[in-house]
Amino acid sequence: MPLLEVVNLSVNYYTDEGVVYAVDKVSLSIGRGEVVALVGESGSGKSTLAHAVMRLLPEYAEIASGRIMFDGVDLLSLTDEEMNKIRGRDISMIFQEPNIALNPVFTIGEFMKDVYLAHHPGAKPEEALKKAAELLRAVRIPSPEKTLKRYPHELSGGMKQRVLIATALLNEPSLLIADEPTSALDVSVQAQILTLLRRLQRERRMSILFITHNMAVAAQIADRIAVMYAGKVLEIAPTEDIFYKPLHPYTRMLIKAIPRLGDKRELTPLPGTIPDLRRRPQGCIFYDRCPSAKPVCKRSEPPATRLGNALVYCWLYSGKKSHRRE
Amino acid sequence: MAEAILEVEGLSKYFPIREGLLRTRYLHAVEDVSFVLEKGKTIGVIGETGSGKTTLGKTVIRLYKPSKGRIIFRGTDITSLPEKRLRPLRKYMQIVYQDPYSSLNPRMRIRDIIARPLLIHRLVSSREELDNRIRELLEEVELPINVMYRYPHELSGGQRQRVAIARALATEPELIVLDEPTSALDVSVQAQILNLLKSIQRTHKTSYIFISHDISVVSYMSDEVMVMYSGVVVEKGPTDTVINNPKHPYTRMLISSVPKPDPREKLPEVMEVAEPRLPIDPPPGCRYRDRCPYALHICSKKDPPPISIGGRRTVRCWLYSSEAGTGRE
Numbered sequence: 201m202p203l204l205e206v207v208n209l210s211v212n213y214y215t216d217e218g219v220v221y222a223v224d225k226v227s228l229s230i231g232r233g234e235v236v237a238l239v240g241e242s243g244s245g246k247s248t249l250a251h252a253v254m255r256l257l258p259e260y261a262e263i264a265s266g267r268i269m270f271d272g273v274d275l276l277s278l279t280d281e282e283m284n285k286i287r288g289r290d291i292s293m294i295f296q297e298p299n300i301a302l303n304p305v306f307t308i309g310e311f312m313k314d315v316y317l318a319h320h321p322g323a324k325p326e327e328a329l330k331k332a333a334e335l336l337r338a339v340r341i342p343s344p345e346k347t348l349k350r351y352p353h354e355l356s357g358g359m360k361q362r363v364l365i366a367t368a369l370l371n372e373p374s375l376l377i378a379d380e381p382t383s384a385l386d387v388s389v390q391a392q393i394l395t396l397l398r399r400l401q402r403e404r405r406m407s408i409l410f411i412t413h414n415m416a417v418a419a420q421i422a423d424r425i426a427v428m429y430a431g432k433v434l435e436i437a438p439t440e441d442i443f444y445k446p447l448h449p450y451t452r453m454l455i456k457a458i459p460r461l462g463d464k465r466e467l468t469p470l471p472g473t474i475p476d477l478r479r480r481p482q483g484c485i486f487y488d489r490c491p492s493a494k495p496v497c498k499r500s501e502p503p504a505t506r507l508g509n510a511l512v513y514c515w516l517y518s519g520k521k522s523h524r525r526e
Numbered sequence: 527m528a529e530a531i532l533e534v535e536g537l538s539k540y541f542p543i544r545e546g547l548l549r550t551r552y553l554h555a556v557e558d559v560s561f562v563l564e565k566g567k568t569i570g571v572i573g574e575t576g577s578g579k580t581t582l583g584k585t586v587i588r589l590y591k592p593s594k595g596r597i598i599f600r601g602t603d604i605t606s607l608p609e610k611r612l613r614p615l616r617k618y619m620q621i622v623y624q625d626p627y628s629s630l631n632p633r634m635r636i637r638d639i640i641a642r643p644l645l646i647h648r649l650v651s652s653r654e655e656l657d658n659r660i661r662e663l664l665e666e667v668e669l670p671i672n673v674m675y676r677y678p679h680e681l682s683g684g685q686r687q688r689v690a691i692a693r694a695l696a697t698e699p700e701l702i703v704l705d706e707p708t709s710a711l712d713v714s715v716q717a718q719i720l721n722l723l724k725s726i727q728r729t730h731k732t733s734y735i736f737i738s739h740d741i742s743v744v745s746y747m748s749d750e751v752m753v754m755y756s757g758v759v760v761e762k763g764p765t766d767t768v769i770n771n772p773k774h775p776y777t778r779m780l781i782s783s784v785p786k787p788d789p790r791e792k793l794p795e796v797m798e799v800a801e802p803r804l805p806i807d808p809p810p811g812c813r814y815r816d817r818c819p820y821a822l823h824i825c826s827k828k829d830p831p832p833i834s835i836g837g838r839r840t841v842r843c844w845l846y847s848s849e850a851g852t853g854r855e
Binding site: 241242356357358359386387388389390391392394395396398399413414415416417419420422439440443453454455457458459460461462463464466467468469470471473 | 574575682683684712713714715716717718720721724739740741742743745746766769770779780781782783784785786787788789790792793794795796801
């Protein structure tokens with residue numbers, strides 16, 4: 201049984217300009233000890249999906265349909281109290297901006313202690329601080345005991361992100377949700393954090409849902425990649441397949457648009473922009489920008505087609521096997 | 527040899543940092559930078575946070591006054607030129623910033639945003655001429671004409687950046703400083719903007735100073751690159767050779783840190799946990815020495831000068847000097 205299974209999830213935002221269909225009937229699963237990257241550009245819905253799993257959506261959002269099965273339990277059926285026990289313990293989350301999570305008036309030690317004690321009621325503060333120091337060591341922060349006495353402003357961006365990773369691991373989650381954890385960091389710091397996460401994940405056999413707009417980053421850490429566009433998942437496949445045998449036209453164009461170090465060949469951009477998320481078209485969401493679009497694509501939404509280890513939502517691959525095109 | 531649009535010699539920019547009543551320390555944001563930029567070419571500036579790359583870009587076009595050194599633009603020494611004499615030259619040098627959300631005045635329509643430089647520099651003499659020029663510019667950046675009547679908040683990030691580029695092109699500049707012009711944009715939009723910039727350069731022979739932390743983007747756009755660390759250009763040379771065969775230990779570390787969009791090429795685990803210190807009243811010596819695995823004794827004593835290693839490349843590193851001893855730190 202997969203650790204996390206999102207089934208047909210739809211999330212809407214209610215705004216002044218109307219209803220925004222941010223996530224539309226998305227299904228996705230993550231196995232135990234597996235790293236799945238959710239890759240997409242602005243408006244793809246990837247961050248919304250991550251927040252939905254943690255039940256951390258804002259007030260003006262609504263889960264319109266679907267289930268979120270975590271270890272066999274539908275998270276959407278839980279009370280707030282029950283969800284609070286899971287959030288921060290079984291499922292942990294780290295975000296892009298470390299300054300938002302760290303309260304500037306508390307020391308690192310006070311912060312981590314609070315997180316520990318929230319899920320270990322009755323535990324002694326010394327026990328919490330000991331565990332905190334242990335984790336700061338695991339994330340390679342020099343002088344862990346000294347760091348516990350520091351305030352957030354005394355640490356660099358990379359250090360803060362390490363503290364947050366350590367904090368996320370305090371309560372030994374089986375699933376870590378990382379929402380663009382390295383996007384605000386310098387490339388050398390990003391490399392440190394990515395390789396750190398990779399090692400910690402392997403050591404703890406932890407599952408990770410890794411959200412990023414950067415495919416090269418996804419290539420570094422993910423076992424499988426789910427490509428999202430305007431609220432829908434278009435393709436989910438093992439990482440190697442995504443890069444070496446991309447199926448969906450959007451995936452192919454995305455890969456061709458990435459500048460590669462040392463390669464001066466002209467980049468092939470995607471023409472156009474994402475559609476208005478306030479309307480759901482009848483057919484494929486990518487129809488307007490797809491170079492391989494057919495009449496059926498405008499009329500109806502493509503079903504999921506399994507091809508080897510990949511799952512792709514595209515009319516090019518549906519229907520009779522003899523119509524499969526490269 | 528092609529025409530040099532810009533010659534920068536020994537440029538430094540220091541910012542005073544007041545501490546208490548009597549002490550003033552200085553942040554050496556840019557230290558002793560020299561380069562030549564030819565007409566129609568792009569020089570890239572690669573660096574991470576605190577490298578000084580943005581300060582360099584702004585100082586070169588006199589948005590800051592240099593603390594030391596010289597800037598010669600189109601044959602004129604603009605280093606200490608008074609603002610009045612600088613004003614007419616400003617139409618030949620423009621800048622495009624990273625944030626397409628804050629670089630456009632939210633209370634002005636697109637038409638007026640693009641019109642402004644044309645009016646300030648009196649480049650049009652009638653309403654009709656102004657309108658034609660605005661249309662021409664919008665067409666060049668591939669925006670529909672009706673965008674003229676909109677406000678910035680009605681446009682996407684990519685569209686706003688095109689407006690910023692149109693505004694920069696309005697005065698027909700010979701030099702444009704592009705400071706992280708695509709960092710806030712999606713990959714697909716970024717590709718559109720980069721190709722647009724290349725096409726503009728081919729048409730108008732505009733020279734670019736392209737600043738970015740994204741090494742892949744800088745190397746895609748630039749003929750030559752400068753790698754900056756803590757205010758110093760540690761390595762400079764033709765893009766291909768610097769990227770494919772980096773010489774400075776920092777450049778090597780940086781390039782090896784770039785994740786490749788290829789799952790078969792994984793980043794090796796990085797042991798280093800250090801980050802740069804701000805160069806405030808920096809002591810003599812190489813600013814990278816604390817992190818450098820090859821640091822020699824001389825590295826903490828004397829600033830390495832730019833050393834020529836052939837192929838129009840220079841490196842500021844004692845490893846490449848015959849003067850340095852072999853004593854290890």
